[in-house]
Amino acid sequence: MSSRALRYLPATAFLVDALVIIASAMLGALGRDVLFATDTDIAGHLGIVGPLIVLGWIGTIVLAGGYTKSVFDAGTDEYKRVVQSSFMTAGLVGVACYFARFPLSRGFFLLTFVIGIPALVLGRVLLRRFVHAARRRGSLLHRVLIAGSPGHIDEIAHVLRRETWLGYQVIGALTPAHYLEEETRGGVPVLGNSDDATSAVLEHEADIVFFAGGALSSATQMRRIAWDLEHQDVQVVVAPSVTDVSAERVRIRPVGGLPLMHIDPPKATDAARWGKRLFDIVGSASLVLLLSPVFLLAAVSIKMHDRGPVLFRQTRVSRHGGEFPCLKFRSMVTDAEALLQQLHAEVGHHEVLFKMREDPRITRPGRWLRRFSIDELPQLFNVLRGEMSLVGPRPPLPSEVARYRGDVNRRMHVRPGLTGLWQVSGRSDLSWDETVRLDLYYVDNWSMLQDLSILAKTVGAVFGSRGAY
Known part of the structure; x- marks a missing residue:
């Protein structure tokens, strides 16, 4: 399956979230009648506030970046954004109803979010598992070029090939001009020079280009490549010479426009x-x-x-x-x-x-x-x-x-x-x-x-x- 199909992943996640939120609101209304039965008729109230909650909930996830392409591949950022957006929506609904003196059913409010938040996370988990399974079968892959010295290229290629669920298909390497071999020792075919990264990315229709150690001679060159690719659907990734470090130990701190990577000490103690x-x-x-x-x-x-x-x-x-x-x-x-x-x-x-x-x-x-x-x-x-x-x-x-x-x-x-x-x-x-x-x-x-x-x-x-x- 073409890597272009990955463009529909955010839309798919949006559709899954919308269905989950609508179902949660409906179950909240039904559960309120069963578990918190009263003589009060809330159908009219829910007809007004129900759609607003659904639209507001989805809108909050959108504003929080819950459908940004970068959150779907790995890590917990995707789930954090969904959960944080959900709690923010619940808080805004509660505050708005209080100030507007709107008689929102507390049973409906409680059940909707108690059901909805875990269901949203479960939906994202199942969607990610589907994507990972498809990638192991050779579908939904990113076409990747790696630029750098041959040693660094092989290290990164080894990790990407090992973690097949990430979906990074290494199609070739871009090496310094003095490297004249047709492939690296790790078997990655050399498709060009790292100085010509922009033209190589476009020629081979890469989705992602990794810049490893020895790829470029200056930060200015890196900045110019980013400018050249800004209107292309291509991710630029800088891969430092660091492996097997968990996300909890890594902090990125920009200082004077220079992104510095801080690595916390190992946690053996x-x-x-x-x-x-x-x-x-x-x-x-x-x-x-x-x-x-x-x-x-x-x-x-x-x-x-x-x-x-x-x-x-x-x-x-x-x-x-x-x-x-x-x-x-x-x-x-x-x-x-x-x-x-x-x-x-x-x-x-x-x-x-x-x-x-x-x-x-x-x-x-x-x-x-x-x-x-x-x-x-x-x-x-x-x-x-x-x-x-x-x-x-x-x-x-x-x-x-x-x-x-x-x-x-x-x-x-x-x-x-x-x-x-x-x-x-x-x-x-x-x-x-x-x-x-x-x-x-x-x-x-x-x-x-x-x-x-x-x-x-x-x-x-x-x-x-x-x-x-």
Whole structure:
């Protein structure tokens, strides 16, 4: 599907919002009659104020920039604008009715906004999921040119190709004039020189042009390109040499016309504070009580299968290198560790992390225990003892830690987790480098909201059995 179809995204969002707001007003009127039944006839009043609320609500979202193209791709800005506009509309309606002495039904007012605000956010969430799904299938894509030095181009292209849901289709690169190769080392075709960015963008019908390090020789050149493209439907994006930094740590502050990017320090220390620890204690204790029937079923299945031990204790490494016995329901044969070296030799394993899709050591009950991650549940007791956290990097083996080099050691700055970004992003399907990248992102960008989001996504990852073997 052509990228031109993206032009209709704001109009589609407008139509979705309008339908949601109209439906909320109708449900508010109906619910008022059912839940707040009185002898007062409000039909005439609602015939006047109802359409005004609908038009005013949509108009407030428009004025707040809720249909600007830049808010639809990623981030929470889209939802913030919709929610803030909704509360502003509610406030304006209340104030206007008070000063005009208009007898607006309080039941109608309350129900309309209580229903409408969550419904608007849900509508935007579903619309974004539809767009992301279409992009993964190769539709609704942005045509992207990246200008800069070959190294910077490859870094940005790698990120854009990895995050397919963003819909950035890299069609080519614009390199400095002295670079004479036909493509970069990362395989991005060179379509021209960065000095001729304007003509290249128009020739190849790009929707977005990224300017990375080494693209231009001066700020004046950047400004002139922006002038040349101001009447074209093309986004100009400046991509600094910064990756894996969350939006919460980035602040843009213009100083004397110079946009300066301020990056807050990493938040590894925040992930070890008492608030997270208290959340771990309350959460793990609650889950142990809630899942006690599952614990019993798993233990009985394992014991009846081969009469072996129910639990498997394996030495893992916690925060700052301390070792602890990591608990699991046993999902393999009793001599699984002795067979490990043999499997390494058979498959030619030389990486830090060993995972095998059809591991012959896994028992029959072990397969369903692993499929739904039930084998990991005893680690809730490790969380209670302070050796692990509910959310964090994967707990490594001492042999794995011994092979860590460079930045990988930063994973040890926080407690390992029962779940984490690695699990909700693919689990065993991920490469070692991708697992490390996700763990380091978590360590540096920790927040309690991110922990809650990961826990929620874990439920979907577990029931979907994605990457579980």
